[in-house]
Amino acid sequence: MKNLDPVVKKAVYLYEIFKIMHDWSADLAALFSLNGLIGLITLSFLEIILGIDNIIFISIAVNKLPVSQQKKARTIGLLLALFVRSVLLFFIGWIASLKEALFYLGDYGVSGKALILFGGGIFLLIKTWKEIQEKIYTDEDEIEHSTKGKNTFNAIIMQIVIIDFVFSFDSILAAVGVSGVVLIMIGGVVVSMVLMILFSGYVADFINKNQGIKMIALVFLLAIGAILVVDAVFDSYNFSVPEESHLHLNKNYAYVAMAFALIIEMFNMKERKVKRKKDLNLRDE
Numbered sequence: 001m002k003n004l005d006p007v008v009k010k011a012v013y014l015y016e017i018f019k020i021m022h023d024w025s026a027d028l029a030a031l032f033s034l035n036g037l038i039g040l041i042t043l044s045f046l047e048i049i050l051g052i053d054n055i056i057f058i059s060i061a062v063n064k065l066p067v068s069q070q071k072k073a074r075t076i077g078l079l080l081a082l083f084v085r086s087v088l089l090f091f092i093g094w095i096a097s098l099k100e101a102l103f104y105l106g107d108y109g110v111s112g113k114a115l116i117l118f119g120g121g122i123f124l125l126i127k128t129w130k131e132i133q134e135k136i137y138t139d140e141d142e143i144e145h146s147t148k149g150k151n152t153f154n155a156i157i158m159q160i161v162i163i164d165f166v167f168s169f170d171s172i173l174a175a176v177g178v179s180g181v182v183l184i185m186i187g188g189v190v191v192s193m194v195l196m197i198l199f200s201g202y203v204a205d206f207i208n209k210n211q212g213i214k215m216i217a218l219v220f221l222l223a224i225g226a227i228l229v230v231d232a233v234f235d236s237y238n239f240s241v242p243e244e245s246h247l248h249l250n251k252n253y254a255y256v257a258m259a260f261a262l263i264i265e266m267f268n269m270k271e272r273k274v275k276r277k278k279d280l281n282l283r284d285e
Helices: 006-021 024-031 034-050 052-062 067-089 092-097 112-137 140-147 153-178 182-209 211-240 252-284
Strands: 101-105 108-111
Touching: 034 052, 034 182, 052 067, 052 153, 052 182, 052 211, 067 153, 067 182, 101 211, 108 112, 108 211, 112 153, 112 211, 182 211, 211 252
Parallel strands: none
Antiparallel strands: 101 108
């Protein structure tokens, strides 16, 4: 390389760095192997589960918009989530660095991850609490007239972007845990997001048409917000103790609780449907 033009030398040097940084041909080979396809399916399913809280938030947020704009807002919101997660996959090193303490408060370290989780959790708590209060104390007709004129399309999209960014960390960590192959991780995120875009409308309609389900969804988001805040506090606490004494909060408990509440509400809906049918039959007689 001594006789090469300096510009050519630099180009060759950058290309060699790029090859060292990532071997896309190896990724393709891994993706189309049996283990790669199994990993892709597993990751896609896992991403859908982790994306439930995101879909619920988007469904409730876009309900503030006129009906004609809701589908567009849902699609843009999920496409933004896809974009954010795909981009973050290329910055695993940066995400890992967020776990390091930026500063200390006594013995407790405050990392970038903790700040993001804490801020996102507080935002979700405030936003969801307002929604619950509005649902309890405001009639549906009043909500229809008072909120849909005030909430602009851009404001709702901005809220979705904030939550997309916060929720993306679980998604990225899950992707890295299932597969270290970038193409498989991106493939899993893409497949899950495409499926969520296709079915998000049905989920939104189901939530908004059934008020009991909507309240369960709101309480679930409230729980997720609290978990994010507590997770941030635990993260700071863990800097003050040895690794074997670290505290970790499992978000799966919130999913189990939501599933349990949904099963109860399904039985309640069935009961109401049967009783309405009996009442109609008695009136006909």
